[in-house]
Amino acid sequence: MADGAPISLERTERGLTYPQPALPLHGEAVTVADGVLWMRIAMPIALDHINVYAIADGDGWVLVDTGLNTPTTHDAWEKIMAGPLQGRPVHRLIVTHLHPDHIGAAGWLYEKTGAPLLMSRLEYVCARMYVGDDALGPTAEAETFFRRQGWDDEAITRWKKGFGRFSRSISSIPPQFTRLQEGEVLTIDGREWTVVIGEGHSPEHVCLWRKDDDVFIAGDQILPKISSNIGVWDTEPNGDPLKDWLLSLAALKERLPSGLLVLPSHGEPFYGVTTRLDTLLRGHEVGLKRLMRSLKQKSRSIDVFGALFARQIGPELLGMATAESLAHLNYLEGQGCAVRETDENGVEWWFAVEGTQ
Structure with missing residues (x-):
């Protein structure tokens, strides 16, 4: 490189370009796009962080996602609001979907800031439903579902002891919300953000696209290094979320421009959305062939x-792994490639349909 030439702080890995040279520290923020701040909140689980975002909005901010409802999260938000957000008001609180790392501190922020909650209807209603289910305790139907997958008494006992994890990970869900729908346009600081709905990872996942400079807040719908969990659970044992997921990814590939800046919920902001969507689609295709x-x-x-x-699946991941396996099996069944039969103990056994591959 010639003397005086600019030094690029970008790096490229596996076809994706990461423009940010450093991660935001606890309670701090990094500007990732015009008027958009990126914050990173630690989580005490294997997926050890979540990205949250603040969008400048006149004299205040619009926040996107919240983190788990933990003292670490509360402390991070206290520091963020006093520091990078300069004590300015929060006008709206947007939650991309119902999973606890996204909705967890929504109630706490709602009480603290008075900002209204914006979500898609299915995500809000399902979150309220899961809280109600937790209050009921483990049901006989749920136990039957897990035994049907082959869980033994030890796994069932462990599931019962850990039951209610959703409610323990979140603050009280705000009693009211404003619905977000596909194609709706939100005006934030005089600029338009289009709501894009994804499916599969969760029922009605909200993404936000600022088309005038192609900034895309992706939530868990597009992650740079991992594929989001796609699971079938006891509430909808015959569901086919993998079909929804693959259709959503294919639709995003057709719709989103290649130069888009993706702001994901985990990992780092990146360019290369078409490459990443191709990789996600191909990964599931390969997995289905192996299956x-x-x-x-x-x-x-x-x-x-x-x-x-x-990787090896230990007891702590048994639930999510079972749910994801069943999602792939249900998909193959829907495509006419696999069938199941139930033995005398109520356990389901799957096999490939002859002549399919």
């Missing part, structure tokens, strides 16, 4: 982890 090969031998949903996951 089909494994179904030459009759298997339970807990027997096919090796075909889908690149």
Whole structure:
């Protein structure tokens, strides 16, 4: 490089370009786009952080996502509001979807700032439903569902002891919300943000697209290094969220320009959305092919982890892994490629349909 030439702080990995040279520290913020701040809040789980964003809005801010409802999260927000947000008011609080790392501190922020909550209807209603389900305790129907997947008594006991994790991870959900819908345009600081709805990872996931400079707040719909969990749970045992997920990814690939700046909920902001969507779609295609090969031998949903996951599945991940395996199996069933049969103990066994691959 010639003397005096500018030094790029960008880096490129696996076809994606990461423009930010450093991560925001606890209680601090990094400007990632005009009027958009990126904050990073620690979480005490394997996925050890969540990205949250603040969009300048006149004399205040619009916040996107909240973090888990923990003292660490509260402390981070206290520092953020006093520091990077300069004590200015919060006008609106947007939650992309119902998972606890996104909605967890929404009630706490709602009480602290008085800002109205904006979500899609299905995400809000389902969150309220999960709180109600937690209050009921483990049901016989749910236990039957997990035993049908092949869970043993030890796994069932562990599930019962940990029951209610959703409610324990969130503050009280605000009693009112404003609905966000596909194609709706939000005006923030005089600029338009279009609501884009994704499905599969959650029922009606909200993304936000500022088209005038192609900034896209993606939530968990597009992540740079991991694929979001796609799961079938006891409340909808025959659901096909993987079909919804693949259709959503394909639609985003057709819709989003290649030069888009993606602001994800985990990992770092990046360019290369088309490359990343191709990789996500291809990853599921490869996983489904491996799964089909494994179904030459009759298997339970807990027997096919090796075909889908690149790591060992311990007890702490059994629920999510089972849900994701079943999502792939239900998808294959819907495509006419796999069938199931139930044995005398009520356990489901899956096998490939002859002549499919």
